[in-house]
């Protein structure tokens with residue numbers, strides 16, 4: 001990653017006598033110096049005075065009419081520099097003021113500025129946060145008006161907010177500002193043109209607050225010169241806490257917007273701030289993990305899950321599977337260990353159920369060769385996809401010395417004459433059982449050698465965690481189809497925040513199966529900090545053999561395993577929960593009419609301590625909120641158990 005990918009912006013001091021034409025030159029000068037954007041107030045001090053005079057005059061008359069700005073009142077003219085200019089809406093207005101005349105005055109100034117911003121072609125405006133928090137709904141109403149007024153010109157409106165309220169003793173609600181933002185964007189129904197400009201602070205910010213903001217549409221990180229420290233070589237640097245914030249935000253690449261440089265110590269070159277930010281962001285990008293880098297273009301893309309049983313996978317999909325060397329290495333270890341444990345047998349029958357293009361067959365072949373067990377191992381590959389069978393046959397001739405017996409069939413109707421010692425499969429989806437591994441493997445259990453029989457994987461477990469993911473909610477909502485919230489998706493979750501520290505286990509399938517294929521599970525999460533839940537992220541872990549495990553669970557994710565993105569179960573209505581909520585998630589894996597489906601619902605509870613007559617105090621559990629049942633009986637989405645011929 002080169003420094004040109006890092007976006008650093010600046011809010012320069014505009015000289016009071018400077019004309020809009022001079023400012024155009026000034027802005028171009030900044031972009032030539034390496035800044036990608038320049039923040040400039042739409043109107044100047046002169047307009048402020050002029051508007052205020054009109055306001056004073058209106059006190060003696062019945063109607064208030066703020067004049068529209070003239071050529072001398074604006075800071076920006078149209079021109080090539082507009083593309084890199086961000087407009088700052090007047091911060092001296094009070095849109096939500098309780099005095100109707102002040103609110104109306106503010107509204108008129110705002111409308112003049114918006115009209116002009118549209119005219120010159122600004123694409124990004126920053127607006128100051130509400131000053132009176134008791135009148136938040138009025139502010140939200142105005143934001144809605146702004147979004148409507150700018151809808152055709154597709155202007156992004158970014159509300160500037162401090163990352164956290166001042167952390168004072170006894171009065172700390174680190175998520176107070178987030179709560180305010182949550183209320184505004186809920187009022188405007190998650191409009192995707194409403195963004196945030198977050199102002200970093202001098203002090204350190206709790207990580208849970210940073211992660212919460214990460215899931216929100218942050219377009220800029222505002223960085224005053226006062227949040228920088230000056231190191232002993234005289235260069236500006238960030239505190240460890242702010243460096244950490246930039247590292248966390250590296251995946252979002254927000255604009256880093258410097259301001260207040262005029263107040264920086266005189267010994268420090270202004271360009272030093274930009275150079276430092278470019279240096280640190282390039283360094284952060286060098287630490288992207290393999291999984292971060294893999295499929296970056298898939299971040300937050302909602303994909304329908306594959307159904308390899310019902311449909312036939314194509315060559316490209318198989319080739320992507322075969323890139324995951326970690327998966328095959330771990331399967332290889334499990335197969336090696338199982339073969340070692342069965343080495344006393346004179347004949348070992350091995351079946352690969354769902355062999356695809358032969359990734360696992362290759363694993364088995366190599367291990368048998370390495371262990372010099374060719375004479376006692378008989379390998380059978382079963383596959384229902386006729387095109388994949390052709391690939392298997394070709395590879396058998398070219399790579400495996402025609403030693404593999406290939407059977408083109410649905411494994412559920414396969415009836416071998418002999419029993420098998422090792423049955424290997426990889427029929428796992430992002431949620432474990434969602435590609436119908438239990439249904440496919442159950443009929444094979446009768447052919448597993450009772451005394452010396454091993455399934456690989458031996459068992460797999462599905463896991464869940466509630467998540468806040470405003471971006472995914474907004475995406476699904478924009479489809480205008482409520483059924484979209486009743487389907488499940490595969491998604492490389494990116495701009496999201498988990499609502500608790502750990503994913504919970506839902507259910508486990510072990511082979512040979514000891515339980516029913518239908519599952520019902522209620523799992524409880526403790527949510528400590530208030531949040532809005534938009535959906536559930538699903539993961540799986542599989543015990544291949546003994547202690548050889550593959551897992552996509554966030555806290556134990558197998559390093560560099562890339563085959564599976566998480567599962568996502570959305571909620572039709574975001575669920576706001578307060579601090580210390582107990583959340584119950586109910587999930588069903590059901591079957592009907594040759595289809596398997598998941599349905600899910602959530603309920604929230606709070607505990608109240610109430611005085612009691614016979615005891616000192618009593619704890620009462622109160623239901624505070626809940627959702628509808630999603631995808632009841634698979635009405636919107638189900639996994640087909642049939643094979644398309």
Ligand SMILES: C[S@@+](CC[C@H](N)C(=O)[O-])C[C@H]1O[C@@H](n2cnc3c(N)ncnc32)[C@H](O)[C@@H]1O
Nearest residue numbers: 308309354355356359383384385410411426440
């Ligand atoms: C996820 S792919 C894994 C392919 C291969 N084992 C690998 O790891 O590279 C699952 C394969 O199982 C096959 N399959 C799924 N259900 C099957 C069934 N009932 N009978 C036979 N093959 C099946 C699919 O066609 C697909 O090729």
